[in-house]
Amino acid sequence: MCASFAITGYPREVGAGWLEPLLTYPGHLDLSLHIEPIPPMVAVQRLRRQLARLESSSRSDAQAGRLTDFAAEAAADDAAELSAALARGHGKLFRVGLYLTVHAPDQDTLDGEVQQVRALAASLLLDAQPTTFRALQGWVTTLPLGTDPLRLRRTFDTSALAASFPFVSPDLAAPVGDTAVLYGLNLSSSGVVVWDRFAQDNHNSVTIARSGAGKSYFTKLELLRLLYQGVEVAVVDPEDEYRRLCEAVGGTRLPLGAEGECFNPFDLPAAHGQDALTRRALFCQTLVSTMIGEPLASDARAALDRAVVAAYAAKGITADPRTWKRPAPLLADLVAQLHEDSGSEAVELAGRLEPYVSGSYRSLFAGPTTTKPDGHLIVFSLRDLPDEVKSVGVLLALDAIWRRVANPNDRRKRLVVVDEAWLLMKEAEGAKFLYRLAKSARKHWAGLAVVTQDAADLLSSELGQAVVSNAATQVLLRQSPQAIQAVADAFNLSDGEKAFLLSADRGEGLLCGGTAGDRAAFYSEASPAEHNLVTTNPAELAELEASGLENDEADPL
Template identity: 30%
Template sequence: MFGLERIRRRLRREQPGIQGSPLEIGGRSIIDHIAPSGLFLELDYFHFSTTEYGRVWFVEDWPERLGLTYLHDIYSFPGNLRVSIFVRPLDPRLVLQSVKRELTQLRAQRLSGQQEGKIPDYGVIATERSTEEVLRKLQEERAPILLVSFYVCLFARSLDELNKASRQLEELFLDAGVRAHRAMAKQEAGIISMLPLGVNLLNQARNMDSHALGAMFPFVSSDYLAPRGHFMGINRANGTLVTMDIFEEENTNLITVGNMGSGKSMFLKYQVEQAVITGTRCMVIDLEGEFRPLCMDLGGTYLELSTAAEHKMNVLDINPEDRDPLTEGYYDFLGWLEVALRERRGEPSLSAREKNLVDTTYKEAMAGAGVQQEDPSTWRTPPPTLSTWYQVLRERGTPDADELAERIARYAVGLLAEAFDCQTNVTIDSSLVVFDLKDVPDELKPVRVRQIQSFIWSNVLREMRPTLVIVDEAWWLLQDLETARDLSAMARRFRKRYAGLWLSTQHAEDFARNTDAEFIRDTASVVLLFAQNPSAIPLLEGRFALSGAETRELVVLHPGEALLLTRHHRIPLYIAVPKERYPLYTTKPQEVIAFREGGGESK
């Protein structure tokens, strides 16, 4: 054990000028009050108390080539890690003489072997080439040669935790080809070398040029600041603000993946609010009814789509702004029928003969309502409803028509007619529209979602305006082939329509359920990974090319922390939301009840 006094004496020996500093014997300063009372030194670690342990390493040698990924892994190691770097320039004349002498020896060794007929030693040849390159840089570029000391100190709350983290760090060194050693019996010197005093007591150094040194500095967490973008969060590596203009990205699609309660919905709600305030239109498919408080607060349009809801959408609607409204409307209606009449997921619900029947009866129903394909003046005429098309089938009187009418009867004239046999009474005048599917039976959700997607397409195509389509808990839609296909079409075509698709789900495998889900994942220009279960790490690591440090961090992230991935940036993010808006964002039942009872929920 030794106290602050031994550090004083050590520093006085190394730096005599420190005599007049506040560390002088007998002086009491703030340093004396905040410093630990003592330090316990062991062979290869130290500790201040039973809950404060540490260990120091020094790097003896670096590989000839070290990728930035490995450096990033070291600097981003998921633990309380400190790095200390000492740099001392060497006399260029002495270095030049030494390099010339070494190059001469290497060439002589190679030529001697050739004269004796020996097999070439490729290790010597490689060393000769690298030495020759160093000599060229010294003479042509006048690149300085530096003596660099690189020390690492790891802190933990217990010896077991320190040993476990040490093994992980040493495995990382090994993978990177870095030759690092614990400072055996030199932990005291290591501690002082880690302090911001400019005192290098370990004196373990390796020479390198300025280019290699420049790549070693831990400024690897790049800033991301778009002047006209939305606030995404705070960079956990350097504390800077991260703002992004999604419409300036390669495409406008974004996906978030994370455990339940990790902060995905909180992030989406904050982004929705910023988008609405800045004039971007948002359409939210809300499977759980979580966006109602925010929608009401922002004056948005909240559409409840249960079977008895007052909001109605006609499945035979057409968009008069389309180049060919009846043809586009036919395919929308056919897609809805495919979902509504499907008996087993993944199996076709309409035969080729039935599709031909839908074609002819669709045109007949439209003509009966006064909508003519060749007359644009009729395209704004109210289209027929589902019961009208049902009657056209009945009037055909053929076995195929009767069978198709029987299959659609429950939607057209049965118990579900109130929800599906209707004219549209929904208009989009606000910047925020939320489609609430919370009270829709699971059996009918794909049918409703198909309606919503057709409705969104019509409104996105009708007006060129910045638009975000957001789906929270998207796993439900991705597992269904038809809805996944529609989402994939949005992901493909939205960029040219000034729109973006944002999806959120709990499991990475949701984006591997089918080819359309994979397309959405692979084309998203922005990915946010929140806290993950260890079992999900191998899939994420392969899908998003995560480094070892990134994968280790994902399993220990706290709520509101995430990893932001773009084409050119990888940023550890903390999503900070305004405190006064928190009651509108939270979905924790106990918090929702508390805010309601305390009057905290907005109207």
């Protein structure tokens, strides 16, 4: 069922986007705007007659001693201004008809919708009259046919008409591919916010919010929905917040630093390149430099290179790719080769590596890799790493991720999520990784998702600026008053957007991105099953544990 209306009364002045409240009405409402240009000569003649009629009426009232008609005086002033503008060629006149059709499934619902639409129109100073005896003509007028049987028109000048076009809409116009993700509901319209990071200029994103604003919740929700699309995801998780999600979807979790968890940095990648062994030897130099906390001298670097080659050779691994499937050496084997070297630099280097072999830091390198970093979801949990070896664990995790992303023999859509990126940026190798991936991820069909609550540190550093400038998708959730100005300057926010981010509820945010600079305020929406997997609210987690859903193995897909 439907009911049609013609707008017969308009406000004296309109501003930009004055039709937006009607366009974003949260219901089935068709709006049709019919425009007919008036030839300049005809417009001038009509204005002259109208101005003469209004001035004659004013003079007649004055001579008869009647009170001044202020509406007539305002109309005369408007007509004089329009005549002057037309005479100077600054505008034109148009005949405009504005019509509305409200749709509803039944009569009771239709009556309620009609009342709401008429009230909305009245708030805009629009007089909406029902087309009671011309219902068919009213319905046809709002169809996309370009015909106007009602012909209830009003004269508009160029500026008033320009304020109506293009239609101002808060919905996004960015391209959408085959990996589109529902971000949530549009706060300014009845639509949904659907975004495809892999259809943008680059696939990177940055999410900035204060603590407790819902940034990890939103990130996990997007991650889960990208898994639906077949995207491979790797996560650097400093606080072990992705464990439940990883277990639910059958992902691979590597709790670095946990008891019994080992990770061998000498493992050769499964997809071998011709220079895989050489690259491992070079990486070992970076790893050892991180372990001892300073760059290696040239003599120590040479000794280390000899020891690495000897350690692989002792396990029967040579430059022949056929030998690369044999068990890789351990860090203890490397230290043993350093002890056998006759040089003093090798002996000194072996001594400095002893804590990682037989000392307090040995647990991570005590044996072969216990969990292979493979699968559709790989989570590197860093929570159990002691601060003394956290930089080493971070380096191992990032190296494993980079090897998968840069593998030329396995091209697929990938996303690398770095949660609480400010913790990673404090590590030298972590900062270098973020910079490299932000610059080159697109070339490997991958995206980098940086999530942080420390907006000031991110935006004040060269690394942070590089990450933001190379992110086509930018998500801003609730901000603190101390950081809002830096965020506003970096993302060119208006006063209204700043006020929105300062007062946004949990889960509400602003999506900025796209080639046209699209922006949309949205509310992150999750199904009950998704919510149980991504929530980090301690009260909800305790309730889930009590109800037995915490370790539910049911597949949410």
